[in-house]
Amino acid sequence: xxxxxxxxxATTPLDKQVAQEISEHLFSFGNPSSTHHFGKMAxxxxxxxxxxxxxxxxxxxxxxxxxSGGTEGNNMILKxxxxxxxxxxGHIITSCIEHPSILxxxxxxxxxxxxxxxLPVNELxxxxxxxxxxxxxxxxxxxxxxxxxxxxxxxxxxxxxxxIANQRDIFFHTDAVQAIGKFPLDVKELNVHALTFSAHKxxxxxxxxxxxxxxxxxxxxxxIGGGQEQELRNGTENMIGIIGLGKACxxxxxxxxxxxxxxxxxxxxxxxxxxxxxxxxxxxxVDSQRTLPNTLNIRLNNIRGxxxxxxxxEQYRIAVSxxxxxxxxxxxxxxxxxxxxxNEDEIRSSIxxxxxxxxxxxxxxxxxxxxxxxxSNLRRFLPTEVQGVN
Amino acid sequence: xxxxxIVDHFTNPSNxxxxxxxxxxxxxxxxxCGDTIFIDIKLDRDHIINAKFKAYGCATSIATxxxxxxxxxxxxxxxxxxxxxxxxxxxxxxxxxxxxxxxHILEELFTKLDEHQGDTAC
Numbered sequence: 145x146x147x148x149x150x151x152x153x154a155t156t157p158l159d160k161q162v163a164q165e166i167s168e169h170l171f172s173f174g175n176p177s178s179t180h181h182f183g184k185m186a187x188x189x190x191x192x193x194x195x196x197x198x199x200x201x202x203x204x205x206x207x208x209x210x211x212s213g214g215t216e217g218n219n220m221i222l223k224x225x226x227x228x229x230x231x232x233x234g235h236i237i238t239s240c241i242e243h244p245s246i247l248x249x250x251x252x253x254x255x256x257x258x259x260x261x262x263l264p265v266n267e268l269x270x271x272x273x274x275x276x277x278x279x280x281x282x283x284x285x286x287x288x289x290x291x292x293x294x295x296x297x298x299x300x301x302x303x304x305x306x307x308i309a310n311q312r313d314i315f316f317h318t319d320a321v322q323a324i325g326k327f328p329l330d331v332k333e334l335n336v337h338a339l340t341f342s343a344h345k346x347x348x349x350x351x352x353x354x355x356x357x358x359x360x361x362x363x364x365x366x367x368i369g370g371g372q373e374q375e376l377r378n379g380t381e382n383m384i385g386i387i388g389l390g391k392a393c394x395x396x397x398x399x400x401x402x403x404x405x406x407x408x409x410x411x412x413x414x415x416x417x418x419x420x421x422x423x424x425x426x427x428x429x430v431d432s433q434r435t436l437p438n439t440l441n442i443r444l445n446n447i448r449g450x451x452x453x454x455x456x457x458e459q460y461r462i463a464v465s466x467x468x469x470x471x472x473x474x475x476x477x478x479x480x481x482x483x484x485x486x487n488e489d490e491i492r493s494s495i496x497x498x499x500x501x502x503x504x505x506x507x508x509x510x511x512x513x514x515x516x517x518x519x520s521n522l523r524r525f526l527p528t529e530v531q532g533v534n
Numbered sequence: 535x536x537x538x539x540i541v542d543h544f545t546n547p548s549n550x551x552x553x554x555x556x557x558x559x560x561x562x563x564x565x566x567c568g569d570t571i572f573i574d575i576k577l578d579r580d581h582i583i584n585a586k587f588k589a590y591g592c593a594t595s596i597a598t599x600x601x602x603x604x605x606x607x608x609x610x611x612x613x614x615x616x617x618x619x620x621x622x623x624x625x626x627x628x629x630x631x632x633x634x635x636x637x638h639i640l641e642e643l644f645t646k647l648d649e650h651q652g653d654t655a656c
Contacts, residue, residue: 448593458536458541525589526588526590527588
């Protein structure tokens, strides 16, 4: 079943070791805030998971805070940091290819008196650090740039951007949801104030994530309550999720180099095989050092990505993701593909292929064969003139 | 998601192609999303004896072209005109909101075909 799954950036299959760890703790019901031995046992498990998460990103346990996932983490950091400026709203810098959980929070602040600069990316999908520098104003209060893009896989120059932010003493956050588990990340080397990640993107369970905070006192809590997570994320902890996240972090740390190399080999093979399909182009960059090893976004001229994905799904049980949902309106076009300069037709012809550690060379071969047949069949009955015929 | 009628027709369309000695060609296009359908039709007096289509568009619009082509083959203009609006809507089965524009495509195909009533075989 996993052999036909090419949508790892949406979510990943649960790792077997993680599943085993979770199943062993299903009946460990203690509340880590309780002082009796049930609570103590739960607290020990939670502390262990926090250490596993910290180890994956080179952090200290005291700087890791559990959340429900990437969206909450991004909201927690942005809202938690900017709350102290609500009386004197200033300026925010982000990029136009961020996840909606960043962009829509920035929109929210824009509606509440803040000024937001949405930095463009170049045609390959990279934020230019010099553009960050040029965008900084006297009143810039936050910079948030994603570590890696979910749609086209471009890895941003986070160290360079954080250096610019630190020189000006500006709070810098990176959404690392798509980056963690795909290449090594060390928060000390990155020198960021805050970082977000989510377990289900690296073979952990859904509904659990974490944020790294260099100085926990920097932010106000989004959820106020009984004092959990150093009072920064209140509410009884999701113990099963936390244990799963911890194990996923440990497994990922152990397998990171292997996974990266494995995916890079598969990606190169995929790129080579796709060259056999006429009018097939890569969106964004193919530089193996600057893009995620598991992500490739392609467009197939004169065919709808939606039609390709539908046939792959129904005939071959292959799962991919789209640059545009099927719609007669323009509102569902990918903001990322628009940002790298693709036109509507190109976006509607695009699909995202993302894979992972369970993908094999045979799976890539099967995928390309299925795609070749699908594209060939769809092009067979393509009209010679398209669009706007009336 | 796609209903089983739509899946059957877009995964295995039976009426793709062209008719070189066609009597009618129906053309429709959506200038916003770019869906384009050309249907060649062969007549025997007022009966449609063959229909072939070419299409660019989403899976549901391809299925719509195939469903329409299949439906009209073997029928007279009069029989096609007698189909109620409700019956026409049911031809595509239950659609997701993002697929609803294909109902308009289907309706447009019927309207364009209507305009050719009175055309005769060459």
